[in-house]
Amino acid sequence: MPNRAARLIVPATLAIFAASPALAAPNVVASIKPIHSLVAAVMDGVGEPGLLVQGAASPHSFSLRPSDAAKLEAANIVFWIGADLETFLPGPLASLAGDAQVVELMDVEGMTILDMREGGLFEPHSHDHGDHDHDHDHDHDHDHDHDHDHDHDHDHDHDHGHDHDDDHGHEAHDHDDHGHDEHGHSHDHEHDHHHDHDHGDAHIWLDTQNARLMVAAIADTLMAADPENAETYNENGQALVxxxxxxxxxxxxxxxxxxxxxxxxxxxxxxxxxxxxxxxATGTFTVNPEVAPGAARLTEIRERVQAEEAVCLFAEPQFSPAVVETIADGTDARLGVLDPLGADIEDGPELYFTLMRNLAQSLSDCLGQ
Structure with missing residues (x-):
């Protein structure tokens, strides 16, 4: 069965809409900036989605403003990751957006879902993980035919001299044994999709393959809800993938x-x-980003930073850098900033690309010195 990205094919019947004036787009709301960016790119030329969590706000602790409540009340479609990330949103979705179509992107078929890592110091990758069987050797044979019919055939053999199967030592939920065939992942979407996300890692947008699947789901949803503009959504989705x-x-x-x-x-x-x-990453400074570590924990982390000879310590713009600066004091580690949400990036279709490039640049600048 073709995967979701492969199903974004323009039916011949859609041609009839090309000669008709486009109608108003549905009212669409996205929860966080990276998702808003992908939705905005798919809707380009038709309409603009609303955004809930703006600026440097954290989806873990966000509080709705009256204007946000109004967006949800007017929404026809809401895109979000799920309750594990936007912890503020389940209640408002039920009370304010009861008539809207709510699309939980963590439930998209074929999505790679990783377990949360335990504690503050991670186990090293063992590099023979069966669920992530892609060989990185940069011989990316992207077989996109950009009708979204590429079936995730990328043979990304990025050979960075690591001869591994990308077993990062962390279990990924297997979604009823679908195989991932992009990067060696062979997504078989004929499974029943009934996984439990209670302990899954919700930062799914930071995997570009997950982003492609989300784009397909976003475009599918918009095409079904707004057939008058389906051709535009489809073309935008193809280009974005x-x-x-x-x-x-x-x-x-x-x-x-x-x-x-x-x-x-x-x-x-x-x-x-x-x-x-x-x-x-070797580890984290906090297990819960909303709770500052105590003095004993800070001492323990500093000892680990020194023992591991950490090259870089990364703060985030959503949280105070004081913890990171305290840990860095007395070590040889450099300081950097990683932003998983795009706090300082202008909202819109390009935000996702800038966000991902910024992550790579920050890591490269600090670690590559």
Whole structure:
């Protein structure tokens, strides 16, 4: 059965809409900036989605304003990751957006879902993980035919001299044994999709392959809800999937000089990025980003930073850098910033691409020195 990205094919019947004036787009709301960016790109030329979590706000602690409530009340479609990320949103969705179509992107078929990593110091990758069987050797044979009928055939053999199968030592939910066939992942979408996300890592957008699947789901949803503009959604979706594939290649290559060097991140937000691009964090400063570590914990982390000879310690713009600065004091580690949400990036279709490039650039700049 073709995967979701492969199903974005313009039926011949859609041609009848080309001669008709486009009607108003549905009212669409996206929860966080990276998702808003993908939705905005698919809707380009038709309409603009609304955004809930703006600026440097965290989806873990966000509070709705009256204007946000109004967006939800007017929404025909709401795109979000799920309750594990936007913890503020389940209640408002039920009370304010009861008539809207709510699309939980963590439930998209074929999505790679990784487990949360336990504790503050991660286990090293063992590089023979059956669920992530892609060989990184940069011989990306992207077989996109950009009718979204490429079936995720990319033979991304990024050979960074690592001869591994990308077993990052972290279990990925197998979604009823679908195989992933892009990067060796062979997505078989004929499974029943009944996984439990209670302990899954919700930062799914930081995997470019997940982003392609989300784009397909977004375009499918919009095409079904707004057939008058379906051709535009479809064409935009095709172009976006192609750009995401190119972005994946670009980032993989840009990180060549950063791999294999120990670093710590503020909280465990980057598992998907690490997993996709074969770069691994040594640990985190906080288990819960909303709770500052105590003095004993800070001492323990500093000892680990020194023992691991960490090259870089990364803060986040959504949270105070004081914790990271305190830990860095007295060590040789450099300081950097990683932003998983695009806090300072202008909202819109380009935000996702800038966000991902910024992550790669920050890692490369700090680790590659």
């Amino acid at each position: 192609a750009r995401l594939s190119e972005l994946e290649d670009e980032i993989a290559e840009s990180l060549d000089g950063a791999r294999g060097r120990p670093f710590f991140v503020f909280h465990d937000a980057y598992h998907y990025f690490e997993n996709r691009f074969d770069i691994e």
